[in-house]
Amino acid sequence: EAGVTQSPTHLIKTRGQQVTLRCSPISGHTSVYWYQQALGLGLQFLLWYDEGEERNRGNFPPRFSGRQFPNYSSELNVNALELEDSALYLCASSPDREEDTQYFGPGTRLTVL
Amino acid sequence: GNSVTQMEGPVTLSEEAFLTINCTYTATGYPSLFWYVQYPGEGLQLLLKATKADDKGSNKGFEATYRKETTSFHLEKGSVQVSDSAVYFCALNSYNNDMRFGAGTRLTVKP
Numbered sequence: 145e146a147g148v149t150q151s152p153t154h155l156i157k158t159r160g161q162q163v164t165l166r167c168s169p170i171s172g173h174t175s176v177y178w179y180q181q182a183l184g185l186g187l188q189f190l191l192w193y194d195e196g197e198e199r200n201r202g203n204f205p206p207r208f209s210g211r212q213f214p215n216y217s218s219e220l221n222v223n224a225l226e227l228e229d230s231a232l233y234l235c236a237s238s239p240d241r242e243e244d245t246q247y248f249g250p251g252t253r254l255t256v257l
Numbered sequence: 258g259n260s261v262t263q264m265e266g267p268v269t270l271s272e273e274a275f276l277t278i279n280c281t282y283t284a285t286g287y288p289s290l291f292w293y294v295q296y297p298g299e300g301l302q303l304l305l306k307a308t309k310a311d312d313k314g315s316n317k318g319f320e321a322t323y324r325k326e327t328t329s330f331h332l333e334k335g336s337v338q339v340s341d342s343a344v345y346f347c348a349l350n351s352y353n354n355d356m357r358f359g360a361g362t363r364l365t366v367k368p
Binding site: 148150175177179186187189192199200202234236238241244245246247248249250251 | 289291293299300301302303306308346350353354355356357358359360361
């Protein structure tokens with residue numbers, strides 16, 4: 145069974161630009177989660193989508209947004225990039241909104257110059 | 258709010274040594290508890306979990322017991338290997354699936 149996949153692997157952007165990260169959950173999983181792992185800040189919860197709807201949001205500004213498609217894949221969009229947005233962005237999935245175990249992808253490394 | 262505190266690293270051990278990484282939590286209700294491992298350049302892999310008090314999670318020689326009375330979920334392994342070198346994260350998940358992670362503990366095992 146294929147795990148959670150994310151693209152791209154690495155990304156370099158400049159301050160002020162916009163970026164889109166992509167995630168495909170494990171087949172059959174309907175819930176997708178996004179986390180930011182920034183140096184020195186640990187793992188912080190960003191967003192949770194289930195069945196196409198945003199279910200919960202972490203303490204991040206509105207320029208972090210996303211969506212979930214009918215096939216349950218998801219995008220994370222970050223507008224007006226700031227240097228502090230440089231981080232590893234991790235996507236996770238779970239079978240449904242009741243299952244509390246999350247399975248993580250390899251992440252997308254974003255560098256903002 | 259919910260939070261996890263885990264032992265600061267880094268931890269350096271010799272091969273075959275005993276490992277303990279401490280983890281305590283603060284939570285309302287009855288959260289599920291997890292240990293994840295992150296190898297260099299990779300995402301997080303689920304190592305083990307426990308969903309209720311006194312449950313013991315185990316995998317690959319690692320184990321942790323959900324202790325409600327001490328709000329702890331310490332990770333242990335009797336004999337570590339070089340291949341166990343990684344960063345270990347303790348985490349809890351309660352309602353609303355907002356999983357909270359500890360800061361991570363870097364383990365280095367030397368031959």
